[in-house]
Amino acid sequence: MTNSIHEIAGADFILAIGTNTTETHPVLSLQIRKAVKEGAKLVVADPRRIELADIADVHIQHKAGSDMALLNAMAHVIIEEDLYNKEFVKERTEGFEEVVEAVKECTPEWAAGITGVDADTIREVARGYARAEKGTILYTMGITQHICGTDNVLAIANLAMLTGHIGRENTGVNPLRGQNNVQGACDMGGLPNVYPGYQRVDDPAVREKFEKAWGVKLSPKVGLTVGEMMDNALAGKLKGLFVIGENPLISDPDSNHVIEGMKKLDFLVVQDLFLTETAELADVVLPAASFAEKDGTFTNTERRVQRVRKAIEPIGDSKPDWEIIQMLANAMGYPMNYSSPEEIMKEINEVTPQYGGITYERLEKQGLQWPCPDTDHPGTRFLHEGKFARGKGKFHAVRYVDPDETPDQEYPFMLSTGRRLFHYHTGSMSRRAEGLETVYPEEYLEMNPQDAEKLGVQSGDRVKVTSRRGEIEIPVRVTERIQPGLVFASFHFRETWVNKLTNSARDPKAKIPEYKVCAVKIEKVS
Amino acid sequence: MSDKVTLTIDGQQVTVPAGTTVLQAARMAGIEIPTLCHDPELTSPGACRLCVVEIEGMRNLPASCVTTAGDGMVVRTNSPDVIEARKTIIELLLANHPEDCLTCERTGQCRLQEYAYHYGVKGDTFHGERKQFPIDDSNPFIVRDMNKCIRCGKCVRVCEEVQGRSIYSFAYRGFDTIPATAMDTPLAESECVFCGSCVSVCPTGALTEKMMHGVGRSWELEKVKTTCPYCGVGCNFDLNVKDGKVVGVTSNAEAEVNGRALCVKGRFGYNFIHHPDRLTKPLIKKNGEFQEATWEEAINLVAEKFKEIKQEHGPDALAVFTSARCTNEENYLANKFARAVLGTNNIDHCARL
Ligand code: SF4
Ligand code: SF4
Ligand code: SF4
Ligand code: FES
Numbered sequence: 001m002t003n004s005i006h007e008i009a010g011a012d013f014i015l016a017i018g019t020n021t022t023e024t025h026p027v028l029s030l031q032i033r034k035a036v037k038e039g040a041k042l043v044v045a046d047p048r049r050i051e052l053a054d055i056a057d058v059h060i061q062h063k064a065g066s067d068m069a070l071l072n073a074m075a076h077v078i079i080e081e082d083l084y085n086k087e088f089v090k091e092r093t094e095g096f097e098e099v100v101e102a103v104k105e106c107t108p109e110w111a112a113g114i115t116g117v118d119a120d121t122i123r124e125v126a127r128g129y130a131r132a133e134k135g136t137i138l139y140t141m142g143i144t145q146h147i148c149g150t151d152n153v154l155a156i157a158n159l160a161m162l163t164g165h166i167g168r169e170n171t172g173v174n175p176l177r178g179q180n181n182v183q184g185a186c187d188m189g190g191l192p193n194v195y196p197g198y199q200r201v202d203d204p205a206v207r208e209k210f211e212k213a214w215g216v217k218l219s220p221k222v223g224l225t226v227g228e229m230m231d232n233a234l235a236g237k238l239k240g241l242f243v244i245g246e247n248p249l250i251s252d253p254d255s256n257h258v259i260e261g262m263k264k265l266d267f268l269v270v271q272d273l274f275l276t277e278t279a280e281l282a283d284v285v286l287p288a289a290s291f292a293e294k295d296g297t298f299t300n301t302e303r304r305v306q307r308v309r310k311a312i313e314p315i316g317d318s319k320p321d322w323e324i325i326q327m328l329a330n331a332m333g334y335p336m337n338y339s340s341p342e343e344i345m346k347e348i349n350e351v352t353p354q355y356g357g358i359t360y361e362r363l364e365k366q367g368l369q370w371p372c373p374d375t376d377h378p379g380t381r382f383l384h385e386g387k388f389a390r391g392k393g394k395f396h397a398v399r400y401v402d403p404d405e406t407p408d409q410e411y412p413f414m415l416s417t418g419r420r421l422f423h424y425h426t427g428s429m430s431r432r433a434e435g436l437e438t439v440y441p442e443e444y445l446e447m448n449p450q451d452a453e454k455l456g457v458q459s460g461d462r463v464k465v466t467s468r469r470g471e472i473e474i475p476v477r478v479t480e481r482i483q484p485g486l487v488f489a490s491f492h493f494r495e496t497w498v499n500k501l502t503n504s505a506r507d508p509k510a511k512i513p514e515y516k517v518c519a520v521k522i523e524k525v526s
Numbered sequence: 527m528s529d530k531v532t533l534t535i536d537g538q539q540v541t542v543p544a545g546t547t548v549l550q551a552a553r554m555a556g557i558e559i560p561t562l563c564h565d566p567e568l569t570s571p572g573a574c575r576l577c578v579v580e581i582e583g584m585r586n587l588p589a590s591c592v593t594t595a596g597d598g599m600v601v602r603t604n605s606p607d608v609i610e611a612r613k614t615i616i617e618l619l620l621a622n623h624p625e626d627c628l629t630c631e632r633t634g635q636c637r638l639q640e641y642a643y644h645y646g647v648k649g650d651t652f653h654g655e656r657k658q659f660p661i662d663d664s665n666p667f668i669v670r671d672m673n674k675c676i677r678c679g680k681c682v683r684v685c686e687e688v689q690g691r692s693i694y695s696f697a698y699r700g701f702d703t704i705p706a707t708a709m710d711t712p713l714a715e716s717e718c719v720f721c722g723s724c725v726s727v728c729p730t731g732a733l734t735e736k737m738m739h740g741v742g743r744s745w746e747l748e749k750v751k752t753t754c755p756y757c758g759v760g761c762n763f764d765l766n767v768k769d770g771k772v773v774g775v776t777s778n779a780e781a782e783v784n785g786r787a788l789c790v791k792g793r794f795g796y797n798f799i800h801h802p803d804r805l806t807k808p809l810i811k812k813n814g815e816f817q818e819a820t821w822e823e824a825i826n827l828v829a830e831k832f833k834e835i836k837q838e839h840g841p842d843a844l845a846v847f848t849s850a851r852c853t854n855e856e857n858y859l860a861n862k863f864a865r866a867v868l869g870t871n872n873i874d875h876c877a878r879l
Contacts, residue, residue, distance in 0.1 A: 005759065005783055006783075024757065025757055025758065025759050026719070026721065026757075026759075026789035026790075026791075027759045027761050027783070027784045027787050027788065027789055027792075028759045030688060030689065030690070030787055033689075033690040037690075055690070176758065177758035178757065178758055178850075179757065179758060179850035179851060179876070180753070180754060180755050180756055180757060180758055180760065180850070180851060181758075181849075181850050181851060181852065181853065181854065181857070182758060182850035182875075182876075183758060184850075184853070184854040184857060185848055185849065185850045185852070185857045185875045187854065187857075188854050188857035188858040188860075188861055189857070189858065189861035189862075189865075189873070190848040190849075190850075190857045190860065190861055190873060190874065190875045191873070191874060191875075192871050192872060192873060192874050193871070195861070195865070196858060196861060201865075201871050210865070214862060214865075214866040215866075216866045216869075218865055218866065218869075219841065219842075219865070219869060219870060219871055221842070221871060222871055223842075223845070223864075223870060223871030223872035223873060223874070224842075224845060224872045224874065225874050226847065226874045226875070226876065229845045229847075229872065229874065232845075237843065238843055238844075238845055238872075239835045239839050239843040239844065240831060240832055240835040240843065240844045240845070241844070241845050241846075241847065242828075242832075242844075242845070242846045242847070243846075243847040244846065244847060244848050244849045244852060244856075244860055245848075245849030245851045245852050246847045246848075246849050246850075246851075246875065246876055248847065248876070251876055252876075266831075266835065267831045267832075267835065269828050272805065273798070273804055273805065274801075274803050274804065274805060275803070275805060275809075275816075282809075282811065283810070283811050283831075284808065284809065284810050284811070284824055284827060284828050285805065285808065285809040285816065286808050286824060286828075287804075287805035287806055287807060287808060287809075288805075290755070290798070290799050290804075291752065291753075291755040291851075291853075292752070292765055292772050292796075292799050293799075294853070296852075296853025296854065296855045296856065297753075297853055297854045297855065298753045298760060298853060298854065299760075299854060300753075300758055300759060300760025300783065301758035301759060301760065302760075302783075304760055304782070304783065305854065306753045306760055306762060306782075306783075307751075307752070307753065308752050308753050308853055309750050309751060309752045310750075311748075311750035311752065311765040311767045311772060312767060312770050312771065312772055312799075313770060315799075315800070315804045315806060316804065316805070316806020316807065317806055317807050317808070317821065318804070318805060318806060319821075320856070321849075321852050321853075321856040321859075321860075322853070322855055322856045322859050324825075325856065325859045325860055325863050326859065327821070327825050328825055328828060328829060328832075328863065328867075329859075329862075329863055329867045331825050331826060331828075331829035332829045332832060332833060332867050332868075334866060334867040336859070336862075338859075341853065341855040341856075344855040344858055344859060345854075345855055347858070348854065348855070348858050366782060367760075367782055367783075421719060421789070421790065421791075422790060422791070423791075424756050424757070424791055424795075428798075429755070429756075429795070429798040430756075430791060430795055430798070432797065432798040432801040432803060433791075433794070433795040433796065433797040433798050434666065434737075434797045435665075435666030435667050435720075435736075435737065435790075435794050435795075435797070436790065436791065436794065436795050438666045439665065439666060439720070439790075
């Protein structure tokens with residue numbers, strides 16, 4: 001997020017697009033409620049009538065996968081009606097002409113045809129955002145999990161730069177990160193192209209710095225993403241895989257493809273709390289300790305680094321992940337001798353500029369938001385104040401493309417996937433939390449009454465859902481909250497293994513799979 | 527008009543911003559005034575009147591939580607009249623309160639109990655009628671015992687003002703008034719999302735955490751502040767620990783991101799920690815079956831295999847899936863392990879999912 005969670009409450013215009021905030025970020029959604037209570041205008045753009053839409057001024061129920069058309073049409077209106085922030089565009093950005101060119105044809109009427117949203121509604125929302133004093137945009141996977149995910153994000157950035165809604169308190173571009181420490185995993189170099197602190201592996205100066213810090217020669221070659229790892233495993237090029245605390249069999253798209261890939265490996269090691277679906281395929285399983293059994297830090301969606309504190313001893317012979325990794329490094333002949341996570345943090349401070357001043361001593365008193373380059377730095381509540389990290393903000397000409405799969409005669413429905421309030425990710429934790437499982441024991445497929453009638457099904461009836469990649473059985477819940485032609489289910493449940501259906505077609509830039517839409521057919525199971 | 531006012535509380539001069547309540551002003555000066563219906567994060571109805579004080583020139587005893595501090599005010603928080611008024615209020619509350627403090631989950635943390643003790647009220651002055659509400663434990667998380675409700679209304683307000691849900695409103699009249707769901711259905715049949723905010727503000731044993739029933743007395747529980755392992759909001763809370771076991775989660779008002787608010791996963795989703803499915807030993811697959819192994823065996827085997835693959839096929843035949851669930855320190859080590867030990871940049875995690 002460019003801003004902090006509490007700053008949302010101070011915005012006067014919120015566009016929440018592709019985020020089912022009340023279920024996926026429940027406590028953060030309280031800040032949205034607060035803003036609305038204090039008079040902010042809330043626009044929710046989501047193909048489903050999610051709970052947040054109930055308190056919104058406007059709910060844009062656009063077709064799944066048509067976000068780009070909507071965003072570009074908003075840019076069109078803002079430019080066309082001369083509502084853009086000329087001073088900001090002139091002083092702080094470059095590439096304005098390219099956007100003008102790219103969105104010239106994107107009239108609200110054009111977008112109406114693609115999104116199914118009334119042209120005047122698009123105009124009204126664009127004007128509202130442009131005229132707001134403190135406009136902010138919130139989004140999550142609804143925007144990124146598409147083949148055009150990166151472009152969607154750039155289209156959002158274009159809007160923020162056109163209007164100058166960035167780099168100030170309460171106003172910015174705010175992707176809400178899903179998992180507890182997904183921000184930290186990225187910050188710490190859990191990515192194939194960058195070392196900790198987003199320092200590129202193919203930059204010789206950076207590499208040299210890490211070679212010195214770690215005392216070995218390092219590879220200049222950018223590594224494989226998760227999806228590419230699976231492709232390479234299938235192709236027999238990837239032989240050994242070490243999976244730490246992930247369950248890609250359930251969480252990754254096109255599960256059958258993932259299963260085949262995993263089986264093809266010569267050697268699979270899985271380190272986890274439980275014998276997950278992925279662990280069942282492993283050659284060696286290493287028992288890891290839970291968050292309650294170790295010290296450390298997590299970084300939340302607003303870049304705030306906070307302490308995790310050990311409350312109990314590891315269960316059985318399990319060990320914290322850092323200890324296990326250290327044992328393995330030593331066994332492979334690379335000495336690691338950290339006595340505690342705090343000592344690891346000291347090394348992080350040295351090699352990660354954004355984390356330079358984040359020490360355990362300071363964290364004892366309060367969390368710190370990076371960038372925090374040194375121990376006198378108070379941390380950073382919002383980014384891009386006065387200046388973008390890269391100097392001038394760059395506009396990008398981005399264009400609408402159809403989703404990789406669109407409904408056709410054989411597969412007439414669009415399937416979209418997401419999360420539920422009562423569960424989390426692949427369910428390995430939440431489904432073992434007794435109460436959560438009692439309240440929400442089973443997944444269902446949301447379907448519009450019109451479609452249900454056509455298929456002759458009612459809530460509770462089981463249907464078979466088939467895509468080009470697999471099939472599952474799942475009970476139906478008939479609801480007005482979803483538009484005709486679209487069905488929705490979460491991926492938390494192995495009994496209704498939704499990712500057997502999803503498409504692994506990936507955004508060519510960010511390599512994010514297109515979870516949000518794929519084409520399926522649905523038949524009643526008698 | 528000045529933006530500051532100066533008043534005297536119990537003989538002490540206090541200067542506070544204009545608009546501050548007498549209660550806040552007293553607290554700023556370190557003077558404690560008992561409250562039941564007031565909560566700093568919620569609106570104040572001025573309903574319970576336990577916070578009454580004496581202010582010179584005012585005829586009745588005003589409730590300090592809804593009285594704005596005025597310049598030159600002279601306030602007494604513990605005059606005999608004030609003490610008497612408070613005792614009466616507590617006596618009336620106790621008159622129809624169940625007398626099962628011995629087994630009540632809130633014992634030790636109950637405000638009513640605390641104030642009764644402080645003011646020496648035994649609860650034998652009035653013998654009121656006892657209430658006969660059925661206990662609602664229809665859901666796995668929250669037990670509602672309305673016989674213990676003192677009608678402070680905090681649950682009603684937190685649900686409406688913070689959660690924006692308005693699950694409860696006051697129902698029934700007079701003696702039987704209680705906060706109830708629409709049509710007084712059990713919570714399980716309402717639209718409640720089990721965030722537990724109402725439990726965290728309830729001053730008595732009327733709302734309690736079901737899973738914490740019987741696990742230990744509040745003073746036996748060690749509290750360890752930590753960060754939620756579920757979503758990216760990063761709420762903080764206290765793990766409650768007894769005898770080396772996590773027995774509950776409670777709000778920590780000092781949590782920067784969330785204050786006392788949590789969602790159902792953070793507050794009630796901790797049971798996986800001690801779940802019998804937890805892996806307790808390394809496992810090595812032999813002939814398609816997992817067999818328990820020592821750490822030494824398992825680590826050596828993994829190291830051997832990785833070395834072998836690296837030698838035969840090069841470092842890029844190896845890859846690491848790191849985790850959005852592990853700590854920063856662990857992700858840092860996983861990144862170092864992949865790049866410096868295995869010698870490959872093949873490291874990624876489910877960020878894109
Ligand atoms: S648990 Fe949350 S939603 Fe349910 S009644 Fe209490 S405050 Fe309201
Ligand atoms: S249930 Fe608790 S919080 Fe609600 S009115 Fe009764 S005593 Fe107050
Ligand atoms: S308590 Fe709920 S909202 Fe807060 S971090 Fe945990 S899962 Fe997210
Ligand atoms: S606390 Fe002031 S009236 Fe209840």
